[in-house]
Amino acid sequence: MWDELASRYEDWYETPLGRAVDEAERRALLQLLEPKVGERVLEVGCGTGHWTRWFRQGLGMRVVGLDLSEGMLAAARGQLPEVPFVRGDALVLPFRGGSFDVVVAVAVLEFVPKLEQVLDEMWRCVRPGGRMAVGVLHSRSQFARRRREEARKSPTTFSEAHFFGYEELLRLLKPYGPVRTQGCVHFPPSTWGVRTSWAFELLGKLLRPRGGAFLVGVVFKT
Numbered sequence: 001m002w003d004e005l006a007s008r009y010e011d012w013y014e015t016p017l018g019r020a021v022d023e024a025e026r027r028a029l030l031q032l033l034e035p036k037v038g039e040r041v042l043e044v045g046c047g048t049g050h051w052t053r054w055f056r057q058g059l060g061m062r063v064v065g066l067d068l069s070e071g072m073l074a075a076a077r078g079q080l081p082e083v084p085f086v087r088g089d090a091l092v093l094p095f096r097g098g099s100f101d102v103v104v105a106v107a108v109l110e111f112v113p114k115l116e117q118v119l120d121e122m123w124r125c126v127r128p129g130g131r132m133a134v135g136v137l138h139s140r141s142q143f144a145r146r147r148r149e150e151a152r153k154s155p156t157t158f159s160e161a162h163f164f165g166y167e168e169l170l171r172l173l174k175p176y177g178p179v180r181t182q183g184c185v186h187f188p189p190s191t192w193g194v195r196t197s198w199a200f201e202l203l204g205k206l207l208r209p210r211g212g213a214f215l216v217g218v219v220f221k222t
């Protein structure tokens with residue numbers, strides 16, 4: 001299904017809603033991750049390279065992308081020829097332990113069969129002093145509800161997806177080390193939600209830091 005979706009995958013990011021979501025997610029990740037120019041990043045489940053491009057061109061990091069879908073990787077390679085993209089399974093990462101400053105997976109854990117194994121593998125690839133970062137869709141959000149409804153009407157990539165609660169994400173990450181978390185995308189998926197997204201984000205961060213449609217967690221390896 002990911003192969004089939006590849007040519008259309010980035011279209012959503014070009015919509016006003018997609019842009020607003022993207023901006024909120026990046027801000028949250030930036031705040032928790034504190035990325036530095038030149039750091040080595042492994043992006044697990046990089047898809048078409050949407051986040052890869054930001055890591056590489058926006059943040060000046062040295063990024064490697066990994067994905068299981070050849071179609072998604074072909075799209076990624078097309079737009080970022082300078083970045084190494086590797087076909088592989090998040091369950092068995094083809095890298096030596098401690099090879100990266102940052103190992104990140106955005107909107108990927110929802111789709112993997114063995115969550116703990118993927119996190120173990122990601123953690124293994126983080127060097128001491130590095131960080132593991134994940135971004136997941138919050139189960140109790142209008143965005144997740146919408147994805148579920150769409151999947152009920154006809155099969156989508158979200159048909160088998162697992163969405164996350166805040167406590168669940170914390171429970172998954174805590175065994176690895178000190179965790180920083182933040183919820184973002186507090187605005188509803190509507191035209192007026194997008195127009196006032198800055199206000200939703202400001203208030204949401206203050207009043208519902210564990211809410212929002214997108215949860216980010218970063219663990220520090222000591």
Ligand SMILES: C[S@@+](CC[C@H](N)C(=O)[O-])C[C@H]1O[C@@H](n2cnc3c(N)ncnc32)[C@H](O)[C@@H]1O
Nearest residue numbers: 002045046047050067068069072089090106107
């Ligand atoms: C929702 S997309 C996210 C892509 C990208 N991270 C983004 O946010 O734009 C999920 C991606 O995870 C990949 N994926 C799913 N299971 C995987 C696995 N076991 N190993 C590697 N990639 C996987 C899919 O091929 C797909 O590209």
